[in-house]
Amino acid sequence: MGRPMAAALPWRFFARDADVVARDLLGRILVHELPEGRLAARVVETEAYFGPAGRNPHLRERDDMAPGLRARLLREGDPASHSFVGVTDRNRIMYGPPGFCYVYLIYGMHLCMNVVTGPVEPPEPQAVLLRAAEPLEGVEEMMRRRGRPNLKPTDLLSGPAKLAKAMGITRAHYGVDMTASEGALRFEAGRPARSVMATPRIGVVGGEDLLLRYLVPDSPHVSRPVKPAGAGRRKGS
DNA sequence: CCATAGATCGGCT
DNA sequence: GCCGATCTATGGC
Numbered sequence: 001m002g003r004p005m006a007a008a009l010p011w012r013f014f015a016r017d018a019d020v021v022a023r024d025l026l027g028r029i030l031v032h033e034l035p036e037g038r039l040a041a042r043v044v045e046t047e048a049y050f051g052p053a054g055r056n057p058h059l060r061e062r063d064d065m066a067p068g069l070r071a072r073l074l075r076e077g078d079p080a081s082h083s084f085v086g087v088t089d090r091n092r093i094m095y096g097p098p099g100f101c102y103v104y105l106i107y108g109m110h111l112c113m114n115v116v117t118g119p120v121e122p123p124e125p126q127a128v129l130l131r132a133a134e135p136l137e138g139v140e141e142m143m144r145r146r147g148r149p150n151l152k153p154t155d156l157l158s159g160p161a162k163l164a165k166a167m168g169i170t171r172a173h174y175g176v177d178m179t180a181s182e183g184a185l186r187f188e189a190g191r192p193a194r195s196v197m198a199t200p201r202i203g204v205v206g207g208e209d210l211l212l213r214y215l216v217p218d219s220p221h222v223s224r225p226v227k228p229a230g231a232g233r234r235k236g237s
Numbered sequence: 238c239c240a241t242a243g244a245t246c247g248g249c250t
Numbered sequence: 251g252c253c254g255a256t257c258t259a260t261g262g263c
Contacts, residue, residue, distance in 0.1 A: 047255070080255070090248060108245035110256050129255060148258090161256050203255055223256095 008186035014098035018048035018126040027193035033184040041133035045215040051125040053077035079206030083125035094125035099179040110161030133157040134221040142166040
């Protein structure tokens, strides 16, 4: 056999609220073992999705969440979440236990990959969208799967659909347990990111002002860089 | 660098 | 029937 298999991040890691998991996933390693080889990438950008109002009373106990955000989620729920409308065939996995893979088709042609999160009691249908990562192992195979020549490493996994495609994610991964010890698709511990920044989520309708997108601000592998804090662009150095 | 159009189809009303 | 948790090519500056 090849290398010793590192432990998958355990079930408990994902049994926390989506914002906490989304932050904690930054710097962790997404791994997919394929016949063609091992694909590995460091997560640098995520988004948290909660559920409808009324299914999240446990948020009242949270003293580590911005009060405005907590109040909004308690009062209105998360209108951008696929679980906002209640159970459907597509979002059913979000209502199950944490640590499972949620894959969906977007714009008729792209797949996006999530991991289900949230406390078990009381339950809430949450997920974390994987938006960007830094390629570490199997770069050649990732490029082949992206099917575009001369792709720079920073363009390989810099978006949710790019990430899913390069990492070999298919609809067959819907409902896969990412915490299984022998599983091909899992997270490894890696090293948590040193700095984390929060911004509004990309491309959502509803909850546009909620700061539920998390990224490693100095990473060149994110889908969209953080807006410079100061004024317009510089010229030279 | 920025803005925009087109691709393409499953899920939900 | 409408529309989306996106990507890419193209054209302008």
